[in-house]
Amino acid sequence: MKQEFISSIGRKIKEERLKANLTIRDISERSGLSKGLISKIENSRSIPSMPVFFSILKSMSIAPVKFFEGIDCADDDGHILIKPANHEPLLKEERPGFHYRYIMSRQLHDINIEVVLLELEPGVKGKATSTDGFELKYLLKGRVAYRLAEKTIILEEGDTLYFDASKPHRPENLLNTNALMLVFYFMYPKS
Structure with a gap:
């Protein structure tokens, strides 16, 4: 299913964190961000600013290019049908x-x-x-x-x-x- 890549950021951060066996506390300590903010981002309750996003990626040792692999950007052809x-x-x-x-x-x-x-x-x-x-x-x-x-x-x-x-x-x-x-x-x- 095609989707706007921005919507996938929180879910992808959580997925990468779990793959690396890291806790929210680990990311918080490494990035200097609050555990609450990281949790909100992972649960799509907040969209990170660019500095916050890059701090999270750096705390997991993930290059931005690598992070976005496999995230599909939707074509804007005027409509979206979702079954x-x-x-x-x-x-x-x-x-x-x-x-x-x-x-x-x-x-x-x-x-x-x-x-x-x-x-x-x-x-x-x-x-x-x-x-x-x-x-x-x-x-x-x-x-x-x-x-x-x-x-x-x-x-x-x-x-x-x-x-x-x-x-x-x-x-x-x-x-x-x-x-x-x-x-x-x-x-x-x-x-």
């Missing part, structure tokens, strides 16, 4: 009961837009997270309580929620069946 069979499982965070499937992402100016399907198991509650940017959630199936800082918003099928994702947020599936959300992340690079 459900091409929705790749995506490990965004280690949260039991959360199942992400990557659909696509595109770079528009300095904002990266990533689209995923998020399936929540019955009764699951996530821990609060934050992202560098904004999120739009469209509830396809189920009933979800979305906690935004101190506020709770109930989402029902067909509801759309857009918010500043830098504030702590988490979903809670309110039903005894799986909930399904289409999620758009609008992320900008942090320096």
